[in-house]
Amino acid sequence: MIWESWNAFLEMGGAAQFVWGSYGVTVLLIVAELVLLRSRRVHSTRRLSRLIRAGQGRKLPEVQGS
Amino acid sequence: MSTSESRFNLYHYAAPQAFYPVAGKLAPVFAVIALVLTTVGLWISFFKAPTDAVQGEVYRIIFIHVPAAWMSMFVFLVMAFWSAIGLAMNTRLSALMAQALAPTGAMFCFVALWTGALWGRPTWGAYWVWDARLTSQLLLLFLYLGYMALVAAIDDPRRRDKAGAILCLVGAVNVPIIYFSVKWWNTLHQGASVSLTKAPSMATIMLSGMLVMAFAAWAYTIAVALYRVRVLILERERHADWVRGELARLGEAN
Numbered sequence: 001m002i003w004e005s006w007n008a009f010l011e012m013g014g015a016a017q018f019v020w021g022s023y024g025v026t027v028l029l030i031v032a033e034l035v036l037l038r039s040r041r042v043h044s045t046r047r048l049s050r051l052i053r054a055g056q057g058r059k060l061p062e063v064q065g066s
Numbered sequence: 067m068s069t070s071e072s073r074f075n076l077y078h079y080a081a082p083q084a085f086y087p088v089a090g091k092l093a094p095v096f097a098v099i100a101l102v103l104t105t106v107g108l109w110i111s112f113f114k115a116p117t118d119a120v121q122g123e124v125y126r127i128i129f130i131h132v133p134a135a136w137m138s139m140f141v142f143l144v145m146a147f148w149s150a151i152g153l154a155m156n157t158r159l160s161a162l163m164a165q166a167l168a169p170t171g172a173m174f175c176f177v178a179l180w181t182g183a184l185w186g187r188p189t190w191g192a193y194w195v196w197d198a199r200l201t202s203q204l205l206l207l208f209l210y211l212g213y214m215a216l217v218a219a220i221d222d223p224r225r226r227d228k229a230g231a232i233l234c235l236v237g238a239v240n241v242p243i244i245y246f247s248v249k250w251w252n253t254l255h256q257g258a259s260v261s262l263t264k265a266p267s268m269a270t271i272m273l274s275g276m277l278v279m280a281f282a283a284w285a286y287t288i289a290v291a292l293y294r295v296r297v298l299i300l301e302r303e304r305h306a307d308w309v310r311g312e313l314a315r316l317g318e319a320n
Contacts (some may be wrong), residue, residue: 002116009112013123018188022127022181026134029173030286037290041297048304049313 080157082299083308089292089299096289103282110275118272127185128272132260133280135178137287138206139241141171145213146238149231159295161227162302164234165217166295170287172210179203190254198247199255202240209237223302 003009012019079085111129118125145164152160182200183193194200213233220226248257260266266273303309 002113012126013117015122015124015188018124018184019126022130022184025180026130026177029177033169033173033290037294037297041293044297044301045313045316048300048309049317052304052310052313 080159082159082162082303083306085159086296086299086312089296093289093292093296096285096292100282100285100289103278103285107275107278107282110271110278115272115275116269121189124185124188127181129275129279131178131181131185132276133283134174134181135203136280137283138171138175138178138203138210139244141167141174141287142206142209142234142241143238145171146234149234152227153231153235158223158227158302159299161231162295162298163291164230166291166298167287168210168214168217169294170290172207172214174283174287175203175207175210179207195254197253197255198251199244199253202244202247205240206237206244209233209240213237 010016010020079088107129111126115126115129117123145167148160148164148167151157152164179200182203186195187193213230216233217226217230220229247253248255259268260273260276300309300312
């Protein structure tokens, strides 16, 4: 173990805001991407199912975004 | 014999309908690999890699900064590869693969810039400088965002695929510029510590942490792109009977 205590670990030798700012934002972005991807899948499948049920499957406008 | 079989398979899986279930099987495998590698990588990064003699603890940013920067460049090259295939062979799936990769590539590109800024402040005294490496990396972010905006703005799928592919191929020129910028120009950003041509100039344990994190980023990108391309396939192929069947199946599951 290279850290003397959990506090020393959290303080990162005085560079806490830089190190945790880097790791924190990365984790946030990854979580955001996964949440957005999931919600897109749910919305997309619901919308397509609805349109197919309505019998207009061949007339629907293009789905936007990526 | 084996050549003709593998060629047959490749063409077979170039059809969205054939690739959709394959992507569904592969995605969770890569997700698990990504999770395991991230755990190991973070363990090495924070508990195995020693304090840096010069920089102290702040150097630990390297374990996400470098893999994210590599990934942001690599993903754009892969998008350009799929774009070229799509333009040459007129396969729908190639363009969908490029479109599925773009948001993840953009995310890693932003992470590289963000962590670079937070690393630059304590070591250089500035969050940002307009040197060749940083500027070309910022341009890469704009290329990603431009690609996503372009693809989202065009309604006709064929035109969308083609326009996106051309932007990708032209934009890919920027990737070698980023990579070699530290050699071609006198940059504040340091040169490569790891390259294919010479022995890495860093401690083995630090290098291994960085490589494990890089492989984790690869596995994550593959997993997310496969999940995303499945949604794109359903949207693009919605007139096909198999998609109706799949949507009915998903509807029952929900």
